[in-house]
Amino acid sequence: MMLNLNFWPIDPLSFLMLVILLVLLPMVFLFSLAYVKRNYFRYFSVLFITFMAMLGVVLVKDFLALYVFLEIMIVGIYFLIIDNTKKESFPAGYKYILMMFIGGIFILVASLMLYNLTGTFNMAQIFSLVPALPSQALLPIFVLFTIGCLIEIGAVPFHVWLPDAHPVAPSPISALLSGVAIKVGAYGLIRLIITLQMNSVVFVWLGSVSMVFGVVVAMRQTNIKRLLAYSSISQMGYVLLGIGLGTGLGLGGALFHTINHAIFKMLLFLCMGAIIFSTREREINKLGGLAKKLPVTFVAFCFGALAISGIPPFNGFASKALISNAVAGNIYLKIALVLTAAGTFAAFLKLYFNVFLGRMPKTLKKIKPVPFLMRLPMVALALLSLLIGLFPHIVMARFIEPIVLLRFSYLYWQPGLLLETLMIVTLGSAIYYVGIKSGFSRLKGEDQAGFFSLDRLYCALAGLVQNFSYWLRHFLSRSLNVYLRWIFLTLVLLLALFWLQCN
Amino acid sequence: MINAPILIIAIPLLSAFLIHLTKYTRFKRSAELVAILALLGSGLALFSTIGSVFLGEVIYYDLGSWPAPFGISLAIDPLSFFFAAMSLGIGLLIIIYSLGEYFYARRYYSLLLIALTGILGIILTRDLFNMYVFFEMLAVASYVLVTYKHKARTIVASFKYLIITEAAWVFFLLAIALLYVLCGSLNMDSIANIIPLIYHSNQQTIWLVFSIMMICFGIKCGMFPLHTWIPEVHSQAPTAVSSLLSGLILKVGLYAMLRTFYLFFGTTLMLEGSVSNIIILFGVVTVVFGACMALVQNELKRLLAYSSINQIGFILVGIGLGTELGLTGALFHIFNHAIIKVGLFFCAGIIISQVGFWEISRMKGVWHKMPAATFAFCLLSLAVIGIPPFNGFVSKMFIVEAALLAGNYWLLLPLFLGIILTAAYYFRVIQTFFSPQEFKRKEDFVPTPVGPFEHFSTFFLVGLCLLVGLFPQIVLNIIQPAVKVLLP
Numbered sequence: 001m002m003l004n005l006n007f008w009p010i011d012p013l014s015f016l017m018l019v020i021l022l023v024l025l026p027m028v029f030l031f032s033l034a035y036v037k038r039n040y041f042r043y044f045s046v047l048f049i050t051f052m053a054m055l056g057v058v059l060v061k062d063f064l065a066l067y068v069f070l071e072i073m074i075v076g077i078y079f080l081i082i083d084n085t086k087k088e089s090f091p092a093g094y095k096y097i098l099m100m101f102i103g104g105i106f107i108l109v110a111s112l113m114l115y116n117l118t119g120t121f122n123m124a125q126i127f128s129l130v131p132a133l134p135s136q137a138l139l140p141i142f143v144l145f146t147i148g149c150l151i152e153i154g155a156v157p158f159h160v161w162l163p164d165a166h167p168v169a170p171s172p173i174s175a176l177l178s179g180v181a182i183k184v185g186a187y188g189l190i191r192l193i194i195t196l197q198m199n200s201v202v203f204v205w206l207g208s209v210s211m212v213f214g215v216v217v218a219m220r221q222t223n224i225k226r227l228l229a230y231s232s233i234s235q236m237g238y239v240l241l242g243i244g245l246g247t248g249l250g251l252g253g254a255l256f257h258t259i260n261h262a263i264f265k266m267l268l269f270l271c272m273g274a275i276i277f278s279t280r281e282r283e284i285n286k287l288g289g290l291a292k293k294l295p296v297t298f299v300a301f302c303f304g305a306l307a308i309s310g311i312p313p314f315n316g317f318a319s320k321a322l323i324s325n326a327v328a329g330n331i332y333l334k335i336a337l338v339l340t341a342a343g344t345f346a347a348f349l350k351l352y353f354n355v356f357l358g359r360m361p362k363t364l365k366k367i368k369p370v371p372f373l374m375r376l377p378m379v380a381l382a383l384l385s386l387l388i389g390l391f392p393h394i395v396m397a398r399f400i401e402p403i404v405l406l407r408f409s410y411l412y413w414q415p416g417l418l419l420e421t422l423m424i425v426t427l428g429s430a431i432y433y434v435g436i437k438s439g440f441s442r443l444k445g446e447d448q449a450g451f452f453s454l455d456r457l458y459c460a461l462a463g464l465v466q467n468f469s470y471w472l473r474h475f476l477s478r479s480l481n482v483y484l485r486w487i488f489l490t491l492v493l494l495l496a497l498f499w500l501q502c503n
Numbered sequence: 504m505i506n507a508p509i510l511i512i513a514i515p516l517l518s519a520f521l522i523h524l525t526k527y528t529r530f531k532r533s534a535e536l537v538a539i540l541a542l543l544g545s546g547l548a549l550f551s552t553i554g555s556v557f558l559g560e561v562i563y564y565d566l567g568s569w570p571a572p573f574g575i576s577l578a579i580d581p582l583s584f585f586f587a588a589m590s591l592g593i594g595l596l597i598i599i600y601s602l603g604e605y606f607y608a609r610r611y612y613s614l615l616l617i618a619l620t621g622i623l624g625i626i627l628t629r630d631l632f633n634m635y636v637f638f639e640m641l642a643v644a645s646y647v648l649v650t651y652k653h654k655a656r657t658i659v660a661s662f663k664y665l666i667i668t669e670a671a672w673v674f675f676l677l678a679i680a681l682l683y684v685l686c687g688s689l690n691m692d693s694i695a696n697i698i699p700l701i702y703h704s705n706q707q708t709i710w711l712v713f714s715i716m717m718i719c720f721g722i723k724c725g726m727f728p729l730h731t732w733i734p735e736v737h738s739q740a741p742t743a744v745s746s747l748l749s750g751l752i753l754k755v756g757l758y759a760m761l762r763t764f765y766l767f768f769g770t771t772l773m774l775e776g777s778v779s780n781i782i783i784l785f786g787v788v789t790v791v792f793g794a795c796m797a798l799v800q801n802e803l804k805r806l807l808a809y810s811s812i813n814q815i816g817f818i819l820v821g822i823g824l825g826t827e828l829g830l831t832g833a834l835f836h837i838f839n840h841a842i843i844k845v846g847l848f849f850c851a852g853i854i855i856s857q858v859g860f861w862e863i864s865r866m867k868g869v870w871h872k873m874p875a876a877t878f879a880f881c882l883l884s885l886a887v888i889g890i891p892p893f894n895g896f897v898s899k900m901f902i903v904e905a906a907l908l909a910g911n912y913w914l915l916l917p918l919f920l921g922i923i924l925t926a927a928y929y930f931r932v933i934q935t936f937f938s939p940q941e942f943k944r945k946e947d948f949v950p951t952p953v954g955p956f957e958h959f960s961t962f963f964l965v966g967l968c969l970l971v972g973l974f975p976q977i978v979l980n981i982i983q984p985a986v987k988v989l990l991p
Contacts, residue, residue, distance in 0.1 A: 002975075002976070003891075068892060068896075071891050071896075072890075075890055078930075082934060085870075085938065085939055087938070087939060090934045090937075093934065094930055097926065097930055098926060098927060098930070101926050102923055105919050105923070108903075109903070109907075109915065109919075112900070112903065112904050112907055113907065116904075116908060465795070465798070466798065466799065468795060469796065472792070472795055472796060472799075473796060473799050478735070480662075480663050482731075483663065483731040483732070484666070484667070484670060486728045486729065486731060487667070487670055487718065487722065487728075487729055489728065490721070490728045490729060491674075491718050494714040494717060494718070495711070495714055497777070497781060498707075498710040501775075502706070502707065502710070
């Protein structure tokens with residue numbers, strides 16, 4: 001039962017994730033170089049440990065080693081989230097590390113059970129042994145591992161860490177979280193499905209709930225990074241939906257959306273990071289009219305917003321087209337897809353009109369220029385987004401078709417999809433207009449958890465444990481007499497137990 | 504080499520008295536030098552036996568040449584070797600840490616050596632009454648060590664410690680008497696041979712002996728309802744003594760439990776499911792209780808003490824499972840917890856001596872003042888939580904895997920609750936350390952320079968944690984023969 005670090009052979013799935021990481025991690029690094037102002041050594045050493053762990057997770061061919069790298073990644077990201085040592089970052093970081101740790105434990109138990117069943121942690125060996133195993137023995141493993149991965153992804157009942165952690169983290173780390181860390185969770189899920197050759201329709205429902213929930217809540221947000229965080233929940237819903245469909249087309253769409261979301265969401269977070277860097281503001285109502293002052297950021301943001309809404313010719317369109325094709329028969333899922341895309345468009349229209357256009361508030365007089373090292377990754381990611389959108393079949397043929405063993409490079413430019421896009425744009429604009437007029441899509445105001453908020457449920461659970469512990473501490477006296485009484489009571493208890501055993 | 508067992512005990516014991524003679528020397532730190540040399544000499548004697556012990560030979564030494572069933576015999580087998588090596592290594596590090604922490608007098612080093620002699624004696628002896636004598640020797644030395652700083656609170660804590668542990672030894676004496684009546688011998692090997700023969704005719708008496716031993720070793724190792732002295736004493740003792748208590752004295756209780764339970768009752772009582780279930784039950788309650796209490800402590804050293812109770816619970820679960828994997832996990836976790844917790848107490852000592860108070864809520868911004876100690880604290884707490892690639896992960900995984908293999912799926916829930924709560928309370932401390940700085944240089948801020956000795960011993964342990972976590976085979980090679988001793 002020893003840790004076995006074998007990275008070979010690099011199969012197509014690992015290769016895909018490796019390429020994503022090798023493209024995106026340098027962007028985070030470049031942005032950080034300009035962003036981080038103090039504690040260089042602490043920040044960059046933790047950042048590189050996290051990079052190493054991320055590469056390890058996607059490359060290693062052993063479930064135990066995967067867990068080990070995942071934990072290192074989680075702890076690294078925790079220390080990066082609290083790196084700015086602001087008051088509000090600690091509760092969010094605490095929630096992040098605890099939820100991730102619980103998710104990690106689910107993954108560890110599933111791996112250990114898999115080991116007890118097969119005698120190995122090696123993915124290739126498990127893959128070859130699985131057909132001979134009874135499916136009722138595999139089911140608990142599948143469920144536990146899946147719950148772990150869903151917590152890492154931030155899918156809907158387990159999403160509560162995500163909107164808290166993103167706004168308080170340093171901007172490059174928000175980009176890292178949304179662009180890469182949650183993709184690592186999706187990788188774990190896809191890896192499990194491929195290895196165990198099992199799938200579940202539950203993912204479809206979880207995915208569609210995540211999609212609609214994420215986008216509805218995103219429209220209400222006033223903090224620019226929090227809005228993007230909820231949008232991430234929504235976009236990962238697409239990935240889950242594609243995985244759950246169980247077809248090659250669905251999986252291909254999910255993988256392609258993973259790549260594309262990684263690129264455009266990192267781009268958007270870096271844009272928001274640049275805005276926060278130059279204005280020191282993150283509330284929508286305190287921003288406005290930045291298009292003239294930050295032209296490069298503005299153009300990059302437009303690329304990202306169009307991509308995330310699924311407008312051609314950007315990359316989001318290509319992957320959403322695949323998923324749309326994959327759900328072809330199901331009218332409810334189709335409606336959910338269109339509504340989500342329209343809602344996303346509306347949410348980003350809100351950012352477009354209230355951050356980049358409109359009147360600049362008087363408080364925003366001192367705007368720092370965005371340094372070159374911040375503009376460079378933004379421009380690179382925006383161009384990448386456009387290029388993948390223009391030539392999706394190259395990416396598909398090189399990276400995704402070897403994984404799903406299907407060819408579907410012909411599915412993009414169909415008139416039906418273009419019609420759908422038109423519908424999304426009209427519907428999205430209408431939703432934006434109605435949302436602003438009715439006050440649903442707020443421009444200011446505190447984000448208060450509602451009565452049915454899951455966040456409250458989790459906090460209540462944690463509070464329960466804490467209150468129990470306070471009660472316990474209060475209950476136990478610190479007197480020597482009580483201590484001695486405990487000893488004799490224990491002896492009586494032990495003897496009673498043995499007496500019961502005797503008779 | 505044939506005299507190694509007696510040398511291991513005699514060298515520190517004689518040096519403890521020799522230290523008082525060093526006041527006639529000119530060299531200022533001669534007491535410390537004698538203490539270190541004594542431990543090195545004892546270690547040399549221990550390591551001279553390494554070859555034959557790991558070839559499967561047990562080295563016996565009969566005191567006064569009286570043969571085994573009548574006289575007192577000492578023995579080194581892989582299990583004793585493992586515990587003795589751990590004790591000597593950690594004892595050495597504690598002495599190195601003490602060099603910098605405080606200007607301790609000769610009395611301190613003398614008592615420390617007597618305590619270590621007691622620990623080594625318990626580990627090596629094969630005579631039950633002799634074990635009792637060494638336990639008393641350890642206890643007396645440690646009462647005085649706890650009150651070393653002569654403050655009212657330390658004296659109260661030490662008094663509670665005295666009363667509770669003496670209660671334990673009264674029970675132990677009772678158990679010894681009962682066993683002597685049953686078996687007619689005090690030699691552990693002959694008791695182990697006789698008990699299976701008389702088990703069926705004296706079942707209830709043997710259960711009584713087992714219960715009493717469970718109580719006295721439970722008090723010593725910190726099992727749930729008997730843990731009461733641990734937080735009291737750990738929070739009041741000087742740091743070096745707290746780490747001695749947590750790192751070695753708790754582990755000695757576990758050693759005695761392992762040795763007597765498996766040697767005496769291994770082929771009879773321990774095979775009955777109810778007995779192992781009782782140990783597991785106590786372990787599980789200890790895990791959850793220690794974690795819950797640590798969650799709401801505001802004193803750093805008290806939190807570490809409850810964390811020790813929490814980790815002891817994991818070890819008890821491993822002992823209760825009784826499978827080869829479970830015992831490997833338990834022994835490995837004993838080693839890991841010893842090095843991690845000693846390191847954590849060192850860090851806590853450095854931090855507390857610098858800021859001058861022990862409330863966690865006031866330690867905001869400690870990171871800015873002492874990055875090195877905070878860094879070590881973070882890494883060690885990751886290790887104790889069980890985050891790879893540190894050593895705590897490997898041993899906790901062994902215990903969880905043993906529970907899974909034994910089919911005890913219900914065990915997973917409290918164990919994981921314990922692990923998650925461990926993360927919860929350590930990250931609460933870590934985030935306080937990194938919080939925005941609030942404490943100013945007030946009158947209660949007593950800056951004392953932290954010397955190289957403290958940092959050396961702390962970072963040595965951090966490095967050891969990482970090394971053992973990356974290459975657990977180093978320690979497992981010693982543990983596997985030790986498990987073979989328990990499960991023949």
